[in-house]
Amino acid sequence: MRSVDKAQDTEPEESRSRNTPRRHAVLLTSSFGSRREVRLPGEGSLTIGRGSPTSGPRFFEDRLLSREHLRITATPRGYEIEDLGSTNGTFLDGPRLERPTRLSNGALVLFGNQVAVFRLVADAELSALEQDAAAPFGLISTSSPALALIYARLRKLARTDAELLLVGETGVGKEVCARAVHRASGRAGRFVAINCTALPASLVESELFGYLAGAHSTARTAKPGLVEAADGGTLLLDEIGDMAPELQTKIFRFLQDRTFSPLGSTKPRRVDVRVIAATTRQAIGLGVGALRGDLVARLGAEPIVIPPLRKRPEEILPLVERFAEGALHEIEPAAVRALCLYGWPLNVRELQKTIAHALALSTGVHLRLEHLPASIRGALQRGAPMEVRRRDPRPAPDANELEQLLKQHDGNVASVARALDRKWNVVWRWVVKYKLRPERFRG
Secondary structure, eight states: OEEEEOSOSOOOGGGOOTTSOOEEEEEEEEETTEEEEEEOOSSEEEEEEESOGGGOTTEEOOTTSOSSOEEEEEETTEEEEEEOSOSSOEEESSSBOOSOEEOOTTOEEEETTEEEEEEEEEHHHHHHHHHHHHSOSSSSOOOOHHHHHHHHHHHHHHTSOOOEEEEOOTTSSHHHHHHHHHHHHTOOSOEEEEEGGGSOHHHHHHHHHOBOTTSSTTOSSOBOOHHHHTTTSEEEEETGGGSOHHHHHHHHHHHHHSEEOOBTOOSOEEOOOEEEEEESOOOBSSSTTOBOHHHHHHTOSSOEEOOOGGGOGGGHHHHHHHHHTTOOSEEOHHHHHHHHHSOOTTHHHHHHHHHHHHHHHOSSSEEOGGGSOHHHHHHHHHTSOHHHHHHSOOOOOOHHHHHHHHHHTTTOHHHHHHHHTOOHHHHHHHHHHTTOOGGGGOO
């Protein structure tokens, strides 16, 4: 459950102008099992430490915190954070905090079992966070101001029949958003999703629009398409950016009047279907790998961009709790730091697979650093100061670790290289050395 603790609602007077909306300094905190939003004072300071949370916004029921653990102070230049000589330390964007440091918007603060993100948020963002806390739109109630605004927009659009174009990296949750829009729309029909990359180009048209018996050599009987199956409901065209330009043209024509003709038929049919398209591509124009500009315009006045998980670290622990489904009671602080510092190139989907993997390795209800993949454990070291990384370089993974990484990243060596913070050719040499076959893990 998430609560909002109010100190003062204003940021330092010097950081605002008459031409910008009022923004509030907020510390969005989460631990395993709870979330809080602490609004920071516009002047003076707030000391955070161990105690009863009912006593005020500065207290956290956390045995790893000192009674006075850290202090955040409003200054004319912004907000500064300092550790107050705590036993277990305060970590800012990876390294341990050694001196008073200015906080930047989006800074990641780790202390005890707490994960906190410093945000400067507008009134609209606070309102959107409160709205989603009361009625979650996605998998969980979001703690990300940016995602909360997107959810607020999608709630309004869901009540219309307008087409939507969702843009975001692989695994970021585009289908989750599409399903949420379908639920909020109240449409009685089915939600039908089709992955455009999973179908050969020659079959996309027949899968979408169906065919009559005898339409081609293997069409012994008629088959309705996915468009017809979604009549009265919602059709998701996932990875539409990978669809051939000529097929994009046919989708555009269908969107104009919701009529289509199955293969082998000259009689058009009309359906009542809402279309949502999703893509990892943001290129618009003509050519391979681009979305037609007219199709983008038809799919919505503006693409809705879902931010990647690395841009919303306040979501990580709540998502871990959701994916664990009650199987975990506690996470080791080092494991928490590793999860929050890792870049998550495959986003929420990768986090879900990681937690399933960790649960299989753990023997109880406690998740430890050793249960996480090597690539994620290495985030602790990569988060250290540069001079420390030069003195103590991260060792190469062994054969078992590299095989697990290839499984996690579906055999994509480039993705494994990004996860390890290494060059592609270095990782490929390891693959050859251990006689691994990346193609075994694809698909």
